[in-house]
Amino acid sequence: GDNKWTMTMMARDADTGMLKWGYQKTPHDEWDYAGVNVMMLSEQKDKDGKLRKLVTHPDRNGIVYTLDRTDGSLVSADKIDDTVNVWTHVDLKTGIPVRNPEYGTRMDHKATDVCPSAMGYHDQAHDSYDPDRQLF
DSSP: OOOTTSSEEEEEOTTTOOEEEEEESSSSOTTOOOOOOOOEEEEEEOTTSOEEEEEEEEOTTSEEEEEETTTOOEEEEEESSTTOOSEEEEOTTTOOEEEOGGGOOBTTBOOOSOSSOTTOSSOSOOOOOBTTTTBO
16 A cells, blocks of 8 residues: 555644644655655745745655645645656645656566666755745
């Protein structure tokens, strides 16, 4: 199955410890991307001009995720670049990355030229955010 609590960004209530929300980036992570990268907090205006509290996470699976950190809703999920081929895209309604079966791992298929590789696209190196220019 999806192994729901692996590859998942989670937020807890600091006072109670209760889970506020969870968002799984790579259901059934067959490539072992692990998703241990930095999560950057920002406050930015959305397309409608509303100021939102966001969390942005460039993941080892080759996708940069931005979520509303108050409720965990997915704002955007874009490939880091066009070489990422394990996904065709991320369905923004469900939040689920759509797999390209050519680059999946299974017993009856030898996948080659998989990007990102098992090492991941973006590893544990830190990123930064400039609030004045609103750029990562």
